[in-house]
Structures are given as C-alpha cells and as structure tokens.
Amino acid sequence: MSQNLEKIKSPLDMEPLTIEIHEVEAASRSNTARNDLILMAVFSAVVLASPWVLAPFGAAYPDLLQRFCIFGIFAIGFNIMFGLTGYLSFGHAAFLGIGSYAAVWSFKLLTMNAIPALFFGVVCAGLFSALIGYVCLRRAGIYFSILTLAFAQMSYNLAYSVLTPITNGETGLQLTLGDARMVDAAFGVERTSSLPITNLFGIKMSGYEGFYLCAIILIISFYISIRIFRSPFGMMLRGIKTNQNRMSYTGINTRPYLLAAFVVSGMYAGLAGSLMAVTDPLAGAERMQWTASGEVVLMTILGGAGTLLGPVLGAGVIKYFENIFSSFNKGILHSAFEFLPDGVADFMVTITHPFVGEGWHLTLGVLFMFIVIFLPGGLMEGAQRIGNLFTGGGKSNADSRSGQTQPAE
Amino acid sequence: MAILEVSGVNKRFGGLKALTDVNLSVKESSVHAIIGPNGAGKSTLLNCLIGKLEPDSGVVNFNGTSLLGGITPHEINQLGVCRVFQTPEVFGDMSLLENVMIPSFAKHDGNFRFNGWGSIAKRGEVSEEALSMLEEVGLADQRNVITDSLSRGDKRRLELAMCLIQHPKLLLLDEPTAGMSRADTNNTIDLLKKIGERGITKIIIEHDMHVVFSLAERISVLAQGTVIVEGEPEAIKGDPRVIEAYLGGELG
Structure with a gap:
C-alpha cells in the first residue's frame, strides 16, 4: 500500500498508471453492457422457446407455462425490493390480489381487452403499495416484515368479508353475462349467450396465445429489472442493503429510495396479478393470503436473492414442483423404478412415495433446506460454482462477486 | 471566521x-x-x-x-459535513469503486433522485471522479476488490476518499x-x-x-x-x- 502511494506520488509514474486504469475501467464497463445484452438475448430466446425447451420435462402445456411467466414476473419484482435493499416484505401477495381484482373489474366494466386490465392492475397495485410502503417503511428489519404481513392479512380479510360488494367475498370475483362492459358496448361488440373471453385486440388470451402475452411481458419485466440493477438508483438500493447508516451520513435520504423500490416491486406484483386475471378471468381473496406472500419469498431465496436471473429460476422450480411432483403417484413411481429388481423397486417406491403427490411440499422443504445451508446464494450460486469448475475456478472471488451476483444475506 | x-x-x-x-x-x-x-x-x-x-x-x-x-x-x-468513523463505516460487500461512487452520486444528484432507467455506465464523470479519488488515496489498484477483504487501515483510507469526493466544508x-x-x-x-x-x-x-x-x-x-x-x-x-x-x- 505504501508502494502504491509512492507510485502515485512520483510524477513520472502517474501518467501511465492513470491512463491504463481508466482504460481498463472503460473496457470493463462496456463488457458489462455486452454481457447484459447476451443475457437478455439468451433469456428471451429460452422464454419464447419454452414450449419446446420444457417439453422433455413434461411441463410444456400452456397453463403451466403461463404460471411460470406470471410467477417469474412476481419474483423479479419482489427481488427489486428484497434482493436490492434487503427489506423482506411478507405482504406482496396483497398487491398480487389487488392487481387481479382491478383487472377483473376492468373486464366487467370496460372491455374484455387485456391492455386496460393490465394498466389498471399495475396502477391500483402501485397506489396501494405507496400507501402501505409509506407506513411500513417507518421501521426496518423484522418489524418491517411484520408490518407488511399485518397489512396483507388485513387486505385478505377485507377482501374476504368486509369488502364483499367489491370482491364478492368467498366466491371470488367473476364475470357475469349481465356485466356492463361499456367500452365493448360502445364499439358494438356483440353480446354472446356464453361468458365472453379475454382478448388482445381480437386474439383470445387463453392457451398458447395467453402464454405468449405473458412471455413477452416477462421479457420486458426482465429488461426493466436489468436497467434498474445497472442504474444509479439500483446502486443506492444496494448501498442501503449494505450499510444504511453510511448512506445517511453520505447525504442520501434513504426513505424515498426505499419507497420507490417498494412501489416498483408492488407494481410488478400488480402486473403479475392482472396477468393471472387475463389468462383466467377470476379473482379470489386466497390470492392475498400469507402463504402466497411466503411463496414468492421462497422463490427469490431459492433462485438467489439479488441476482438478475435467480428469482425467475426459483419461480420456475417451485411451480414445476407444485405441478409436476404433485401429480406423481405410486403407478408412475413403479414404472420409474421398473429397471430395478422387484424387491428393491418396491423398497424405493415406499421410500420415495411420501415425497411426491400430496407430499411434494416435503421435497420442496428438503431442497430448500439444502440450498439455504449449502448455497446461501441460491441456485445462481450453484450455477456459478459449476461454471467456475469449468473455467478453471482460479478467477478471483471478489471479481465475480462485484457484478450482478451478490449472494443473499 | x-x-x-x-x-x-x-x-x-x-x-x-x-x-x-x-x-x-x-x-x-x-x-x-x-x-x-x-x-x-x-x-x-x-x-x-x-x-x-x-x-x-x-x-x-x-x-x-x-x-x-x-x-x-x-x-x-x-x-x-462528512465524518470518518472510528470503526470504518463502508459498504462492505460492494467494490471499492462503488463505495466511492455512491457519495459522488449523492454530491451530483442530491439526497434523492429516482433514476431507475439511467445507466451508471453513462455517468462517466462519476466513475472517473471516483477513480481519480481512489488513485489519490492509493487504492486504485484494488478498485474492483470487495471492501470487506481490506485491512482496517485501508478501509479507513477508503472512508476518507468517500468523504473527500464530496468536497466537504x-x-x-x-x-x-x-x-x-x-x-x-x-x-x-x-x-x-x-x-x-x-x-x-x-x-x-x-x-x-x-x-x-x-x-x-x-x-x-x-x-x-x-x-x-x-x-x-x-x-x-x-x-x-x-x-x-x-x-x-x-x-x-
């Protein structure tokens, strides 16, 4: 270190050192930009091709693909709050539910077109999260988590009972034949004898068409999240996570930064909620329940909080387990262990049976436990370690951590 | 005075x-x-x-x-007014360069600016300034190192750089x-x-x-x-x- 000082003090050395460092820095900056572009391209390609990519895993049916995308968006948004600032919200499902209700009301009152539904879903969730965030962000740490949880449970109970005229309580908000649909009526859309279907300027929003809408919105959401991660705003949020005191003594007012991050992530949740309504036009209070809030926390931590790709990965893994593992039964297990001798096969079936079907949560729990213990940075840390094995692993740990992949606390 | x-x-x-x-x-x-x-x-x-x-x-x-x-x-x-603390208050899991860029942003953009769409890479003046500051305190070679791995003395010099970049009175x-x-x-x-x-x-x-x-x-x-x-x-x-x-x- 004293050598460094010497080097800089000497006027002869100063020039070349300065130029060299500044050049390296500029190069590394353009490297980041290039890597982001590659990441974006690969991500888009995989998402758009997922009906083929996921076919070998038995997950390539539109209903599940839509859910991958929707929960991917939800988790990306959650990660902007939790991954960047470290503030763990336990009430994001409330915004998801509000997005759904707003979207269904847009279908009922205005039009079956998806665009206004998405718009109102995002705006309502944004307003609501500004309100909740303003109150909850007066506290940090565990108190913040409890406050958000309390608000979400309050929202759930309001939706379930008190606000029945708006939410239709227990039954859930559904389309009816008698809905006004004023905009549709004004444009002379014919009333049918069956319930109308959501559409995007005439393209019906179920099946693969619905999936492609979700996929495109997921890609846009992912792009926005990259922009936020690479912006000065994102850097400030990471600063808040690392040392909030220093931020204050550095002249940063942390509260508006946190509130802005909270609203942005609430809007993401609203977007995900309204997409749920677009692909299946009903909204129920159970979407706001605390288990739904917990699920997005699991997704983000499982994938890797604070990483770009992690939350989407986590959402995919959890939804895959929920849909595929839960559908396994003894018959499928028997055929899977067919190649083993009879006694051994029976034994294997007995051992694995509790972990599939109804018991898929057990598998998820075990997986979650192992990941949190051995890979605190989530699946992304695992991927990075495997990557390091192939590239020689000699790269400095610090360098690889300084970029996008910051392991969770 | x-x-x-x-x-x-x-x-x-x-x-x-x-x-x-x-x-x-x-x-x-x-x-x-x-x-x-x-x-x-x-x-x-x-x-x-x-x-x-x-x-x-x-x-x-x-x-x-x-x-x-x-x-x-x-x-x-x-x-x-800027303070260097007795136990260094730095951004432990960020790089040295980022540590110095944050106060620089605070100087340029004030105590709050929502620029979630802006790119750090496009704010050349901030990173140039931060780099020159690190050179001045002799930490430029370690600009991409994670701060937690520094010695206590180096952390304190980093903190000094974080204050100096703001041109405090x-x-x-x-x-x-x-x-x-x-x-x-x-x-x-x-x-x-x-x-x-x-x-x-x-x-x-x-x-x-x-x-x-x-x-x-x-x-x-x-x-x-x-x-x-x-x-x-x-x-x-x-x-x-x-x-x-x-x-x-x-x-x-």
Whole structure:
C-alpha cells in the first residue's frame, strides 16, 4: 500500500498508471453492457422457446407455462425490493390480489381487452403499495416484515368479508353475462349467450396465445429489472442493503429510495396479478393470503436473492414442483423404478412415495433446506460454482462477486 | 471566521453526564484537534455534530445553519459535513469503486433522485471522479476488490476518499490512524496535509500525539465531558491540567 502511494506520488509514474486504469475501467464497463445484452438475448430466446425447451420435462402445456411467466414476473419484482435493499416484505401477495381484482373489474366494466386490465392492475397495485410502503417503511428489519404481513392479512380479510360488494367475498370475483362492459358496448361488440373471453385486440388470451402475452411481458419485466440493477438508483438500493447508516451520513435520504423500490416491486406484483386475471378471468381473496406472500419469498431465496436471473429460476422450480411432483403417484413411481429388481423397486417406491403427490411440499422443504445451508446464494450460486469448475475456478472471488451476483444475506 | 460554533452543549445518558457545557469554535480552513482520555465525550460530541445524537441543550451552528432541532444526518451531510468513523463505516460487500461512487452520486444528484432507467455506465464523470479519488488515496489498484477483504487501515483510507469526493466544508475524523502501522500513519498524515491545501476545515479526534502535533493548529482538551483547556499545540503540551487529566487527578 505504501508502494502504491509512492507510485502515485512520483510524477513520472502517474501518467501511465492513470491512463491504463481508466482504460481498463472503460473496457470493463462496456463488457458489462455486452454481457447484459447476451443475457437478455439468451433469456428471451429460452422464454419464447419454452414450449419446446420444457417439453422433455413434461411441463410444456400452456397453463403451466403461463404460471411460470406470471410467477417469474412476481419474483423479479419482489427481488427489486428484497434482493436490492434487503427489506423482506411478507405482504406482496396483497398487491398480487389487488392487481387481479382491478383487472377483473376492468373486464366487467370496460372491455374484455387485456391492455386496460393490465394498466389498471399495475396502477391500483402501485397506489396501494405507496400507501402501505409509506407506513411500513417507518421501521426496518423484522418489524418491517411484520408490518407488511399485518397489512396483507388485513387486505385478505377485507377482501374476504368486509369488502364483499367489491370482491364478492368467498366466491371470488367473476364475470357475469349481465356485466356492463361499456367500452365493448360502445364499439358494438356483440353480446354472446356464453361468458365472453379475454382478448388482445381480437386474439383470445387463453392457451398458447395467453402464454405468449405473458412471455413477452416477462421479457420486458426482465429488461426493466436489468436497467434498474445497472442504474444509479439500483446502486443506492444496494448501498442501503449494505450499510444504511453510511448512506445517511453520505447525504442520501434513504426513505424515498426505499419507497420507490417498494412501489416498483408492488407494481410488478400488480402486473403479475392482472396477468393471472387475463389468462383466467377470476379473482379470489386466497390470492392475498400469507402463504402466497411466503411463496414468492421462497422463490427469490431459492433462485438467489439479488441476482438478475435467480428469482425467475426459483419461480420456475417451485411451480414445476407444485405441478409436476404433485401429480406423481405410486403407478408412475413403479414404472420409474421398473429397471430395478422387484424387491428393491418396491423398497424405493415406499421410500420415495411420501415425497411426491400430496407430499411434494416435503421435497420442496428438503431442497430448500439444502440450498439455504449449502448455497446461501441460491441456485445462481450453484450455477456459478459449476461454471467456475469449468473455467478453471482460479478467477478471483471478489471479481465475480462485484457484478450482478451478490449472494443473499 | 468560525465555520463551526458549538456553545453550551449538554448531553446526558440517564445518570451519566456525557457532555457538560461544551464550547467549541472552529476557524474556517483550520485543523482543530480534540484530545482527551477515554470516555471524555469526544465521540459523543462528534455524534452531536452529524445528527446522530441530539444534545439536551445548547447551540450548534455550522456556517450559519443550526445542526440541531430535527435536521437529519443526510441534510447535515448535504450542507457539507462528512465524518470518518472510528470503526470504518463502508459498504462492505460492494467494490471499492462503488463505495466511492455512491457519495459522488449523492454530491451530483442530491439526497434523492429516482433514476431507475439511467445507466451508471453513462455517468462517466462519476466513475472517473471516483477513480481519480481512489488513485489519490492509493487504492486504485484494488478498485474492483470487495471492501470487506481490506485491512482496517485501508478501509479507513477508503472512508476518507468517500468523504473527500464530496468536497466537504467540514471533515470530522474520528481516530483516523488508530490501528495503523507507523508507515501507514505517516502516509495518512501526508494525505491529510495534502488535502489541507484545499481549504477543508478538519476536526480530528486522536490519541496518537504524533499525529495531533503534526497536524493540529488548535487543540481542545476534553475531560469528563467538559473542555478543560483550549489553545495552540505548544501551550497545550506544557499545560499541567492536561497532564493531570491524562494521568489522573489523585496522582497529582
């Protein structure tokens, strides 16, 4: 270190050192930009091709693909709050539910077109999260988590009972034949004898068409999240996570930064909620329940909080387990262990049976436990370690951590 | 002209009187040292200057603005007061360059700016500035290293860089050389002398008398929460009250 000082003090050395460092820095900056572009391209390609990519895993049916995308968006948004600032919200499902209700009301009152539904879903969730965030962000740490949880449970109970005229309580908000649909009526859309279907300027929003809408919105959401991660705003949020005191003594007012991050992530949740309504036009209070809030926390931590790709990965893994593992039964297990001798096969079936079907949560729990213990940075840390094995692993740990992949606390 | 005026400041923690009627006047562009035995209230006094603590009574004026009465730490920093802490307060899991860029952004963009769509890469002036600052404190080679892996002395120099990049009017240094080797201490003294040429007013809390006497133009001696002596370094050196405060009254 004293050598460094010497080097800089000497006027002869100063020039070349300065130029060299500044050049390296500029190069590394353009490297980041290039890597982001590659990441974006690969991500888009995989998402758009997922009906083929996921076919070998038995997950390539539109209903599940839509859910991958929707929960991917939800988790990306959650990660902007939790991954960047470290503030763990336990009430994001409330915004998801509000997005759904707003979207269904847009279908009922205005039009079956998806665009206004998405718009109102995002705006309502944004307003609501500004309100909740303003109150909850007066506290940090565990108190913040409890406050958000309390608000979400309050929202759930309001939706379930008190606000029945708006939410239709227990039954859930559904389309009816008698809905006004004023905009549709004004444009002379014919009333049918069956319930109308959501559409995007005439393209019906179920099946693969619905999936492609979700996929495109997921890609846009992912792009926005990259922009936020690479912006000065994102850097400030990471600063808040690392040392909030220093931020204050550095002249940063942390509260508006946190509130802005909270609203942005609430809007993401609203977007995900309204997409749920677009692909299946009903909204129920159970979407706001605390288990739904917990699920997005699991997704983000499982994938890797604070990483770009992690939350989407986590959402995919959890939804895959929920849909595929839960559908396994003894018959499928028997055929899977067919190649083993009879006694051994029976034994294997007995051992694995509790972990599939109804018991898929057990598998998820075990997986979650192992990941949190051995890979605190989530699946992304695992991927990075495997990557390091192939590239020689000699790269400095610090360098690889300084970029996008910051392991969770 | 005095840039910082502290008068009649009292601070109590329960039954403990941490500060009793403290007066301090710091001239613009000067280096003012505060010395005193452990527990004399030096750090408490600094905490009252940056909005971390609110004194029970008294007046603290910086450049004509009161630093008391609900003013927040970030507002105080935006007025031009920056502090280097006794235990380095840095952004541990970020790179050195990022550590210096954050205060630079705070300087350029104010205490809040929602620019989630802007790109750091497009703010060349900020990263250039940060890099030059790191070069100045001799940490440029480690700019991409994660801060947690630095030694304590290096962290403190990083923190100094984080303050200097903001061009503060008043720099508060809480034991800037504690835990440093003799060579590092001398480097830090040189660095502080160099930045002294920019006219930044500095308040230094220090136990190392070598540092104090090579930098300070004026010294206040704090003991048991009160300023017992204030004056030029030469006068302080020989003052019997100072020696008594350090060695303990009962011996004298």
